[in-house]
Amino acid sequence: MRATECPLPPSVEVVLRALAQGEGAEPLDLQALAMLRLGGFAAEPADELHVITDLGLAYLTARSDQRFPTCVEVLGVDKARRFAQVAIGAWHSGRPVLVLLEYLMRVTGLTAEELPGVWLDADVNALAEDPDDLVLTQVRVPPPVDETVCLRVITPVGGVRS
Template sequence: MQCHGHVSDPELVTAVSSCPCSAETTRATHAWRLAQLRVVKHATEHPLPKAAEYVLRALADGDSFEDPTDELCGLRARRYVDGDGEAWRITLLGRRYLLALDEPRYTSAVYVNTVDVPTRTAQVVVLGWHMEREVTVLADQLAAAAELELGELPGCYLEAKVNVGAADPDDLVLTRIQVPAPITEDYVAVRPVWLRDGGAR
């Protein structure tokens, strides 16, 4: 999805590789969204060992630390830290990892409004975050989870784990996306009774 992946002339690949769209640090680009997704999934599904987390938190807080197991090398490979020797620094991805460890994530319904096929992005409404505001997400992420073509996504309801406490829509990261279980006739039949009696129990 990075710019150099759309260049057919090998001589131009090097030049296009420096495009900001190909940088994980350029907010709201495909590369940035993919990096956010990778980091959040890492934190929530396969987190770092405690020793590595300790080093990362120490860097984030500006505390001194010891690293007898050389966790910094692994953290640098993941681009969570940069530098060397006495000048190690936590990166934005490293801070995003720590935030993902700490922020609550909830299951929310997600409604797909539109899909822009040329840019491979989708405008969705994350109902657990806001009932009307649209959120831009990667359409391929939705299509793969729903096992649908991009053109079949508009009008679909999905479920996802979402950090609904985020203030900026670009900071919402959807994981564990799936097609919700169908509502059965029995559920539709009994739901009005529950509401009449003061809510579902």
């Protein structure tokens, strides 16, 4: 989510990409390295060369992943484990996925009791093969459907309306 909704400043991301390519030798931008260490994207092991962390690699993967708009159905919630079970239309709609309950409550403004049965709109990296690699971003409650029905008059061949 950080990678898509609140990305690192470009100058900091450049340093992270350099670390990912094994360019851990100094001098790299010290301020950028400090930001990356604080965010958990980079580490400074005992040999004092900065390296990218698993979180940093996940961030870069998310930055390059293709994202697709999709519908998401909240199938149920497990308040004890703090997860929601959802079906993601653009992925395998018949294969439920676990999503952090707090995240859905925060971005939708709905309570845990209100979420089951709700349909949401979101962006997802639907090409992910493993459900643990799926990341929902830009999650939102869609606007209410206008219940106005629009009818079109069809004139049969010969011009007589029925």
